[in-house]
Amino acid sequence: MRDVTDIHETAGGERLPPGQRETSEFPVLSKGGTPSIPSDPTLDVWGAVDDERSIPFEALEDLGSERQRQDFHCVTGWSRLGCIFGGLPFPTLADAVGIDDDASHVLFHAHDGYTTDLPLSECLHEGVLLAWEFDGDPLPGDHGGPLRVVTPHKYAYKGAKWLSGIEFLTERTPGYWEQRGYSGTADPWKEERYV
Ligand SMILES: Nc1nc2c(c(=O)[nH]1)N[C@H]1C(S)=C(S)[C@@H](COP(=O)(O)O)O[C@H]1N2
């Protein structure tokens, strides 16, 4: 298992980022309810890539999978330390689809209409997982199952639950919360909460 709970060292800060309090709960935070997911879900990958694809969820594991211990920081102020997530590392997916040289940003799309954006370089971080497992069990629906993104180096709104697609872009398109004043880069150790 890969342990990425030392990300804060790179950031030059404490494990618990400034202004956060630790909780042993795992609260559910969704802009609306839990959406229904198609019975044969696919992950659609399009935009600035060599190979636009619609990948059945069950084929994701063939691309690669990994279990990680990582921390989860919600911008509203709670952090859950030492979560165990399993899934496909984003950099492995990126290799599989072949990203265009001029791709600079990523927009994640979800089944509840949620979107969130990140610079491509921040998505290529080893801790960014397309996760289908939590604590050794299938990821619960209210936490984004069957497939979500986790971003331990960013506030958790960067991790889209109920992931439906990944769009590679040559310029930034702000996502749902980013259009409403939240930070594009969302570094918890710099307290990048709002713009
Ligand atoms: N699709 C989708 N993803 C989402 C959200 C959402 O409303 N819809 N909320 C975000 C926010 S603000 C947070 S803190 C985390 C919460 O994840 P959790 O409910 O598993 O704790 O999911 C993020 N991803």
Ligand SMILES: [Mo]
């Ligand atoms: Mo959040």
